[in-house]
Amino acid sequence: MEHKAVSIRPFIGSKNFEISRSFYRDLGFQETILFHNMSLFKTEGLGFYLQDAYVRDWIDNSMVFLEVKDIDRFWNELVALNLATKYEAVKLTPVRQYDWGRECFLHDPSGILWHF
16 A cells, blocks of 8 residues: 655643643744644644643553754754643653663653653
8 A cells, every 4th residue: 555645643642732832832832723622733743742631541641752953952942942841741851862862751731741
């Protein structure tokens, strides 16, 4: 089977929809409001849907991987945003070297783990 895919967009939840919307805008994503309880967040043609829905087991097991060209530059810009100070429960983990490459981590206000 041959796919002619143009995007893939996961659906993620939020513990507090308004706080998560603000967080993702601060992180540099552009928001398109789709409904009162769902927005599309995009950057450079890639995106995800943020929902006003919270199921702890789902959120606690949600991870998103976003590959960036320059992890060191991205890390410095991420730190400069002071997201952990501005948003409760946000955690940053510095860049680490792994067998597959280098990455850093960010937990969003709901607990979703982002890999960069």
